[in-house]
Amino acid sequence: MGMTITEKILARASGKPAVQPGENVWVNVDVLMTHDVCGPGTIGVFKQHFGPDARVWDRTKVVIIPDHYIFTRDEKARRNIEILREFVREQQLPYYYDVGTERYKGVCHIALPEEGHTRPGEVLLGTDSHTCTAGAFGEFATGIGNTDAGFVLGTGKLWLKVPPTLRFIFTGDPPAWLMAKDLILAVIGRIGCDGATYMAMEFTGEAVFGLGKIAAEFAGQPISDRPVGFSPAIEERMTLCNMVIEAGGKNGVIAPDEVTEQFVRERTQAAGTRTDFEPVHNDPDARFAAEYRFDVRTLEPMVARPHSPEHAVPVSDAVGEPLDRAYIGSCTGGKVLDLIAAAKVLRGRSVAIPTFIVPATTEIERAMDRIRLNGQTLREIFESSGCIIGPPSCGACLGGPLDTLGRLNEPLRCISSTNRNFPGRMGHKEAQVFLASPLTVAASAVAGRIADPRDVLN
Amino acid sequence: METKFRALAYVLGDNIDTDQIIPAQYLVYNPAVPEEYRMFGRYALSGVPRDRAGLPSGGVPFVRDGEYSTDYQVVIAGKNFGCGSSREHAPIALNAAGVKAVIAESYARIFFRNAVNGGYLVPLETDERLIEAVRTGDLVEVDIDGCRLVNLATGQTFRLKPLGDVRPIIEAGGLFRYAERSGLLKR
Numbered sequence: 180m181g182m183t184i185t186e187k188i189l190a191r192a193s194g195k196p197a198v199q200p201g202e203n204v205w206v207n208v209d210v211l212m213t214h215d216v217c218g219p220g221t222i223g224v225f226k227q228h229f230g231p232d233a234r235v236w237d238r239t240k241v242v243i244i245p246d247h248y249i250f251t252r253d254e255k256a257r258r259n260i261e262i263l264r265e266f267v268r269e270q271q272l273p274y275y276y277d278v279g280t281e282r283y284k285g286v287c288h289i290a291l292p293e294e295g296h297t298r299p300g301e302v303l304l305g306t307d308s309h310t311c312t313a314g315a316f317g318e319f320a321t322g323i324g325n326t327d328a329g330f331v332l333g334t335g336k337l338w339l340k341v342p343p344t345l346r347f348i349f350t351g352d353p354p355a356w357l358m359a360k361d362l363i364l365a366v367i368g369r370i371g372c373d374g375a376t377y378m379a380m381e382f383t384g385e386a387v388f389g390l391g392k393i394a395a396e397f398a399g400q401p402i403s404d405r406p407v408g409f410s411p412a413i414e415e416r417m418t419l420c421n422m423v424i425e426a427g428g429k430n431g432v433i434a435p436d437e438v439t440e441q442f443v444r445e446r447t448q449a450a451g452t453r454t455d456f457e458p459v460h461n462d463p464d465a466r467f468a469a470e471y472r473f474d475v476r477t478l479e480p481m482v483a484r485p486h487s488p489e490h491a492v493p494v495s496d497a498v499g500e501p502l503d504r505a506y507i508g509s510c511t512g513g514k515v516l517d518l519i520a521a522a523k524v525l526r527g528r529s530v531a532i533p534t535f536i537v538p539a540t541t542e543i544e545r546a547m548d549r550i551r552l553n554g555q556t557l558r559e560i561f562e563s564s565g566c567i568i569g570p571p572s573c574g575a576c577l578g579g580p581l582d583t584l585g586r587l588n589e590p591l592r593c594i595s596s597t598n599r600n601f602p603g604r605m606g607h608k609e610a611q612v613f614l615a616s617p618l619t620v621a622a623s624a625v626a627g628r629i630a631d632p633r634d635v636l637n
Numbered sequence: 638m639e640t641k642f643r644a645l646a647y648v649l650g651d652n653i654d655t656d657q658i659i660p661a662q663y664l665v666y667n668p669a670v671p672e673e674y675r676m677f678g679r680y681a682l683s684g685v686p687r688d689r690a691g692l693p694s695g696g697v698p699f700v701r702d703g704e705y706s707t708d709y710q711v712v713i714a715g716k717n718f719g720c721g722s723s724r725e726h727a728p729i730a731l732n733a734a735g736v737k738a739v740i741a742e743s744y745a746r747i748f749f750r751n752a753v754n755g756g757y758l759v760p761l762e763t764d765e766r767l768i769e770a771v772r773t774g775d776l777v778e779v780d781i782d783g784c785r786l787v788n789l790a791t792g793q794t795f796r797l798k799p800l801g802d803v804r805p806i807i808e809a810g811g812l813f814r815y816a817e818r819s820g821l822l823k824r
């Protein structure tokens with residue numbers, strides 16, 4: 180019987196000729212990622228079970244990226260970074276991106292591909308639910324807890340249940356204003372925030388491979404000091420896979436193509452990480468648990484109302500609803516393409532409500548000074564429209580310590596390009612968070628209420 | 638694994654996410670440090686909005702102010718319990734507060750896995766809409782082998798689903814002991 184991409188990756192990783200959905204298998208892990216929030220607990224589990232002098236199973240497969248609580252005076256948060264540092268020293272880990280150094284990156288899920296740690300066909304596990312983002316590179320990537328991660332640190336292995344695959348097929352030529360964020364909100368609105376529990380979600384169809392038009396003119400341009408080009412298509416694929424967890428999905432996956440392979444080759448070469456990989460594709464007779472079709476010509480920009488991503492509605496149903504604040508950032512909506520999209524709306528306009536821009540990584544922060552629209556850099560556009568720009572990190576996406584820039588410390592109504600709007604996610608329990616694409620967030624920031632970006636762009 | 642026990646129930650709604658179970662500002666504590674582990678108990682379920690905390694009335698604190706453990710050792714919830722982040726701090730918070738079992742209509746995958754692999758509590762499933770049949774503060778009896786829950790306050794009995802293929806891991810007390818017992822981990 181034929182296998183899906185996810186099944187094939189798990190078969191190979193478990194050394195079996197074939198696996199079936201529902202089967203429990205022990206897989207060999209290619210990359211284990213952790214960060215400052217879950218790293219200390221993971222290290223604790225590792226030491227408790229393997230002993231104080233134990234060594235990690237493979238130094239070159241462990242990646243540690245502090246990103247959550249960075250720009251805070253909270254003492255425990257700083258202590259946690261110290262625990263990471265100590266562990267990295269002791270284990271001599273080559274892939275650590277320390278705070279306050281040249282190497283500092285920011286949000287782990289964006290840093291991973293930037294630093295050459297994502298490759299088609301591999302198994303990537305991370306102590307963060309949005310590890311699923313890397314499915315955009317045609318790999319199996321999912322979030323795990325501290326116990327699982329501690330086990331992987333010592334053994335390089337973990338048991339996983341092979342998920343059945345749901346297939347989402349997007350047809351039609353996507354208009355420039357339609358972003359990956361709109362597509363994934365439409366999916367979650369259709370299947371619900373537990374609609375893909377225990378399942379893999381594959382995204383396919385011509386529209387998926389045609390995303391990123393809003394920044395198409397910048398494709399291939401260098402955005403950092405590295406010889407690597409900007410890929411709008413890859414960034415949009417990352418956004419799609421990023422939010423599968425908001426539908427309960429175990430992993431998201433997009434078949435690797437020439438764009439993926441070029442991106443991975445450039446990035447791994449520039450970073451000096453492993454460059455070999457073996458892409459896998461669905462067998463012609465692969466079986467899917469269900470198929471959902473979306474014609475992108477019938478989709479609108481989407482907004483998810485409080486307090487769940489499944490409360491997604493077309494923007495026209497929400498236009499005019501009042502807002503107090505806007506936020507653009509995170510692994511979902513703080514990438515280069517997201518900032519270009521926002522800048523296209525904000526150029527020559529002023530925001531009517533406090534608006535925060537937090538680039539996901541230092542590389543994206545540098546891109547803000549390199550990329551120009553009509554002569555103005557993205558940073559100049561944001562500053563002259565009245566936005567507040569924060570340093571790269573998770574920022575207020577998950578609230579965080581009370582002194583986090585942009586955190587909702589009061590019961591405000593905020594529109595955000597992030598991924599979750601459950602109660603309290605961005606700070607205050609009674610705050611109301613609306614999720615939308617960076618285009619919609621920027622248009623709403625200008626209007627001071629929920630607005631349709633198509634009205635601004637046209 | 639304790640297979641039969643009585644405890645007071647604490648009732649919640651659908652889609653209780655990990656930010657409600659343990660708000661992000663408390664993730665600065667390190668669960669590997671015992672004094673900090675206790676802090677997770679103190680703030681367990683403190684992110685649930687007041688009107689939905691302890692159904693049907695709401696407004697029932699799960700852990701009383703300044704305390705570290707709860708009076709309610711069974712949590713009853715609707716669908717998709719534990720959705721959101723992968724933070725293991727969520728089942729840790731419930732464990733630190735003294736919770737023995739959660740009974741929900743369904744779980745988010747990572748929460749379920751963390752609860753089992755860390756050996757923190759028993760995540761049980763049911764097809765019944767228990768959150769409408771049990772009130773916060775009711776004394777319930779959980780019978781894991783018998784696959785049932787009795788609400789001693791009303792005398793009603795409800796079916797629970799069998800634990801299935803994670804049972805050996807729960808019985809062993811978590812992933813590490815399970816892997817040792819089954820010879821997958823030699824130290």
Ligand code: SF4
Nearest residue numbers: 286509510573576577
């Ligand atoms: S940006 Fe937000 S969603 Fe992404 S890793 Fe950070 S906290 Fe999680």
